Amino acid sequence: MFAVLNHPIYRRLFTAQVVSVLGTGLATVALGFLALKISPLQAGLVLGMAFAIRMVANVAVTLAANALLMNVPRMRLLSMLDYSRAAMVLAFPFVYEIWHIYVLVFLIQSASAVASPLMQATIADTVKGEADYGRALSMTRFAYDVELVISPVLAAALLMVTTFEYLFAGTAAGFVVSGLILAHTRTEKTAAKIARRDAINRIAVGLRAYIDTPALRAVLVLNFAAAGALCTVLVITVVLVQVHLGLGESHTALAVACYGAGSMALALALPALSARIPDRIVMVCGGVLIACALLLAAALPSNTMLCCLWFALGIGHSSIQTPAGRVIRASGDEDLRTALFVANFSLTHAVRLSGYLVAGWLGSRAGLPVALAAAGGIALAAAALGSLFWRTRRRGQDIHVHNDLPADHPHLLQVPLFRGRHRHEPIQDSLHGHTDFHHHGVLGR
DSSP: OGGGGGGGGHHHHHHHHHHHHHHHHHHHHHHHHHHHHOOOHHHHHHHHHHHHHHHHHHHHHHHHHHTTTSSSSSSHHHHHHHHHHHHHTTTTGGGOOOOHHHHHHHHHHHHHHHHHHHHHHHHHHHHHSSHHHHHHHHHHHHHHHHHHHHHHHHHHHTTTTTTTTHHHHHHHHHHHHHHHHTTTOSSSOOOOOOOOOHHHHHHHHHHHHHHHHHHHHHHHHHHHHHHHHHIIIIIIIHHHIIIISSOOOHHHHHHHHHHHHHHHHHHHEEEEHTTOOHHHHHHHHHHHHHHHHHHHHHHHHOOOHHHHHHHHHHHHHHHHHHHHHHHHHTTTTTHHHHHHHHHHHHHHHHHHHHIIIIIIIIIHHHHHHHHHHHHHHHHHHHHHHHHHHHHOOOOOOSEEOOOTTOOOOHHHHHHHBTBBBEEEOOOOOOTTTTHHHHTTTBOEE
């Protein structure tokens, strides 16, 4: 799997991701101490609101900002976003009101909402070949899991020699280093400039194409299961371990680390699995695994069982999140790919916001067993619907003709015609966009 790091551009992108994610993990730990310092009696509520604001920023800002900034060179934009986040993070030690935290969280997450899908699209455009791209997805998932596993350990070590305020300085340093790496990275080509109206239209077309593609609809539905896993770990773990089981903070950290370890384990194994098992089966099975783990956690007997179940949640979450990039890349050409990643980022974070509501609001109102059972039921329904959507073929999308293409066109050479027509998985591009089917003579079955 590590062979993909021989790719010089991806190696720089991956290094920048690891450094920035390590810094983000430090900020997450420090934010808890800051909330406790400003409002000791409402620290949990403050952190819950901060998580919710992050999701709102992801949903509200992603589509519009990416449309408006589409003409800015990618590496320059990504480095500028890292520098801006570094500057804003350094303001945290000087805040003294709760609303200051909320404003800074919204601004920083707004920058992240632009950077994350842009980075995903850049990796998809840079790493050629399905095998290498699959490895790149696993390495990227591995980088994100660093925040859950390594960052808390690093934060604990730093807190032994300094105060929590300096953790924000570590976060800023991570963003600066990431920005410097990206600023000195040159991608293989520069996209042509797009008119502002065309850029906005392209994002809108990407959103429609995302909803119109069966495999991507399945990805979206399966993200309800992934959200149930992640939001349960982030919101419910501390209450489960320290209130219901009566254990200490170290056990809480261990449970979260088990979740991260499960996610990493699946990410490392996925390149070999994907050569034998289709992405659809991996992702649907991940949803089922999440559902089973959450339903079992509703009747939690011990801390050992919790660690095993959280490890299973990590595997399930990664089995949905990691292959999703490959499904998105296969669903559109280079002109539409960035718009599809932007649509995926915005829609999946809207789903995640609902997961926080189930884990937080329902858990506080009806109790943790009810919240866990509800999240498990949603995950099970998501797995069933995801399997159904992926198997469904919209009438006229799989059998069609291309009357205006020459016989030696690369698409026809890749998928040869049979009696003037051919069949393949639905794809959104300049040849198969939903507005072009009649032009190319789509046939019903």
